[in-house]
Amino acid sequence: MRSPRTSLGNTVLVDPIGFDLHYFNLHATDKKEYSPGLITGLLTGCNGFTHKLNRHFSSTPADSAVPLRIQVTSHFKFKMAQTPLLSLPEFHNVSTGSLVVKEALNFWGGTRVQGKDTKNSEPVYEPATGHVLCDLIPCGEEEVDQAIKSAHSAYLKWSKLAGIERARILLETARIIRERRDQIAILEVINNGKSITEAKVDIDVAWQCIEYYAGIAPTLAGQHIQLPGGSFAYTRREPLGVCVGIGAWNYPFQIAAWKSAPALACGNAMVFKPSPMTPVTAVILAEIYKEAGVPDGLFNVVQGAAETGSLLCHHPMVAKVSFTGSVPTGKKVMEMSAKGVKQVTLELGGKSPLIIFKDCELENAVRGALMANFLTQGEVCCNGTRVFVQRDIMKPFVEEVVKRTKAIAVGDPLLDGTRMGALISKPHMEKVLGFIKQAKEQGATVLCGGEPFVSSDPKLKGGYFLSPCVLDNCRDDMTCVKEEIFGPVMSILPFDTEEEVLQRANNTTFGLASGVFTRDISRAHRVAENLQAGTCFINNYNVSPVEVPFGGYKMSGFGRENGMVTIEYYSQLKTVVVEMGDVENYF
Numbered sequence: 001m002r003s004p005r006t007s008l009g010n011t012v013l014v015d016p017i018g019f020d021l022h023y024f025n026l027h028a029t030d031k032k033e034y035s036p037g038l039i040t041g042l043l044t045g046c047n048g049f050t051h052k053l054n055r056h057f058s059s060t061p062a063d064s065a066v067p068l069r070i071q072v073t074s075h076f077k078f079k080m081a082q083t084p085l086l087s088l089p090e091f092h093n094v095s096t097g098s099l100v101v102k103e104a105l106n107f108w109g110g111t112r113v114q115g116k117d118t119k120n121s122e123p124v125y126e127p128a129t130g131h132v133l134c135d136l137i138p139c140g141e142e143e144v145d146q147a148i149k150s151a152h153s154a155y156l157k158w159s160k161l162a163g164i165e166r167a168r169i170l171l172e173t174a175r176i177i178r179e180r181r182d183q184i185a186i187l188e189v190i191n192n193g194k195s196i197t198e199a200k201v202d203i204d205v206a207w208q209c210i211e212y213y214a215g216i217a218p219t220l221a222g223q224h225i226q227l228p229g230g231s232f233a234y235t236r237r238e239p240l241g242v243c244v245g246i247g248a249w250n251y252p253f254q255i256a257a258w259k260s261a262p263a264l265a266c267g268n269a270m271v272f273k274p275s276p277m278t279p280v281t282a283v284i285l286a287e288i289y290k291e292a293g294v295p296d297g298l299f300n301v302v303q304g305a306a307e308t309g310s311l312l313c314h315h316p317m318v319a320k321v322s323f324t325g326s327v328p329t330g331k332k333v334m335e336m337s338a339k340g341v342k343q344v345t346l347e348l349g350g351k352s353p354l355i356i357f358k359d360c361e362l363e364n365a366v367r368g369a370l371m372a373n374f375l376t377q378g379e380v381c382c383n384g385t386r387v388f389v390q391r392d393i394m395k396p397f398v399e400e401v402v403k404r405t406k407a408i409a410v411g412d413p414l415l416d417g418t419r420m421g422a423l424i425s426k427p428h429m430e431k432v433l434g435f436i437k438q439a440k441e442q443g444a445t446v447l448c449g450g451e452p453f454v455s456s457d458p459k460l461k462g463g464y465f466l467s468p469c470v471l472d473n474c475r476d477d478m479t480c481v482k483e484e485i486f487g488p489v490m491s492i493l494p495f496d497t498e499e500e501v502l503q504r505a506n507n508t509t510f511g512l513a514s515g516v517f518t519r520d521i522s523r524a525h526r527v528a529e530n531l532q533a534g535t536c537f538i539n540n541y542n543v544s545p546v547e548v549p550f551g552g553y554k555m556s557g558f559g560r561e562n563g564m565v566t567i568e569y570y571s572q573l574k575t576v577v578v579e580m581g582d583v584e585n586y587f
């Protein structure tokens with residue numbers, strides 16, 4: 001079929017061959033009119049079928065020729081219009097310190113909703129500059145109730161769709177995120193403080209997660225079980241209903257995707273509460289889901305802190321809570337959810353061990369140790385912050401790690417050359433500095449970093465920067481080795497034997513992740529088997545492909561995110577027993 005061509009305001013008649021499914025490309029003829037914004041249009045089929053279309057055209061001139069890909073089943077006409085893109089700010093000129101977000105940050109019923117409780121609003125700071133990025137207006141009881149009811153009404157429609165229909169919309173969501181990845185990453189950097197290089201990867205992981213669960217949605221199925229006498233049973237995999245997601249500030253957009261993708265794939269609706277420190281990007285995800293075609297209310301965002309979170313956990317219409325954050329808050333979430341017998345997934349903190357044997361490939365072990373400690377300024381739950389190094393290679397390992405750590409470019413997170421940005425807040429930076437001070441008092445040696453970093457760029461003067469820190473002469477009983485610091489602080493600990501190091505590595509209440517560097521494959525798998533943690537990385541660290549499950553042992557939580565298994569945490573099984581004979585009666 002030939003691709004029809006049209007321009008703004010014109011109607012084009014499209015005549016596909018036969019009645020098979022056809023895709024065709026609708027090319028814009030007047031490229032210059034299509035930047036940047038949404039192209040909207042109405043498809044009207046001769047059989048009465050109509051389809052509203054929303055596609056984003058990115059701002060770069062080359063992209064404005066990207067064809068619209070529309071699925072058609074019959075003759076239809078298409079009227080093209082353009083509306084400006086409301087949600088994403090103009091990004092071309094955004095630089096650190098220049099953005100103020102005024103738009104409403106809640107989202108339910110398919111639209112942004114301004115918070116009402118302005119008297120309780122709190123400023124949200126841009127970590128790299130300390131300037132006020134936006135105001136956080138917490139949602140109260142009535143607003144939380146509205147969001148949950150909106151989710152419930154969407155759930156009733158969405159759960160009736162076939163998996164393949166849900167998949168189509170999720171794939172479209174992934175496509176739009178991929179298309180706008182750089183803009184979303186910029187917003188994430190401004191709100192979180194991490195480097196743009198990392199933020200782009202985070203956004204990629206987010207769309208990959210949605211794409212992955214789109215692939216799984218059509219495969220969800222039950223079983224058929226033959227019973228005596230021709231009777232049988234079958235199972236149906238059904239959604240839970242309205243699920244709540246509560247997120248942390250370290251991976252704001254990615255966490256929203258990790259929770260919503262499996263939830264939506266299984267037929268649930270979600271109300272998501274971002275951390276009050278990073279409220280800006282979850283609502284972009286909500287808009288993209290809408291644009292891709294989910295029913296209004298399927299993915300909602302409510303802003304707020306502990307009080308709003310607790311309203312969500314207590315709400316009787318909520319079936320499940322998936323939480324990412326600290327252990328103390330995780331315990332509270334579990335307690336509150338227990339009252340309503342709601343299912344819970346907890347992704348909590350860690351103090352993960354990274355074990356480096358003398359037979360490792362040293363260059364890769366050093367790279368692994370840096371990846372295990374310094375992503376997102378060290379604010380990562382699965383970081384391998386207890387670096388156990390076999391005594392024989394201590395000297396060359398430490399030398400190389402310190403050399404590389406000193407070379408990490410700290411600074412303006414929006415610059416491509418920057419490798420470490422700013423910590424999330426001033427109090428958090430002070431907390432991290434407190435851990436370093438205490439480590440010194442307890443006998444550790446600071447080999448490098450561990451001090452506030454003051455940039456020569458005047459606009460970064462108020463930012464929460466810290467030079468990445470390596471601590472030597474650490475012992476297992478020190479606070480810096482026992483507690484989660486959530487900052488760029490690596491503690492190095494010597495060891496002699498495999499048996500000894502395994503015992504020390506497991507001597508913690510946490511169990512999120514672990515890592516081992518060795519060339520001995522038997523040792524690698526033996527160590528992986530014996531480490532008490534939800535993940536063990538062999539000869540790498542902190543890679544997180546969406547195909548593999550992620551989650552904790554012990555006090556690092558339970559339940560999993562990513563991978564096939566997460567379907568189990570967002571669905572329930574119904575057994576249907578079918579009698580083909582007479583009812584056996586005892587009475």
Ligand SMILES: NC(=O)C1=CN([C@@H]2O[C@H](COP(=O)(O)OP(=O)(O)OC[C@H]3O[C@@H](n4cnc5c(N)ncnc54)[C@H](O)[C@@H]3O)[C@@H](O)[C@H]2O)C=CC1
Nearest residue numbers: 247248274275305306309310325326329332348349381486
């Ligand atoms: N495992 C991880 O990925 C994370 C660990 N942490 C650790 O926790 C420390 C504190 O950071 P926070 O952001 O304060 O973590 P937090 O655990 O208090 O907050 C996480 C989320 O839970 C919400 N929340 C807080 N109290 C709640 C309640 N009573 N009911 C329902 N929801 C509630 C927060 O608003 C936020 O959205 C960090 O310094 C770090 O050590 C923080 C963030 C992520």
Ligand SMILES: C[N+](C)(C)CCCC(=O)O
Nearest residue numbers: 251380381382542543544
């Ligand atoms: C992406 N990854 C593996 C570095 C971290 C994800 C877990 C978290 O939320 O901290």
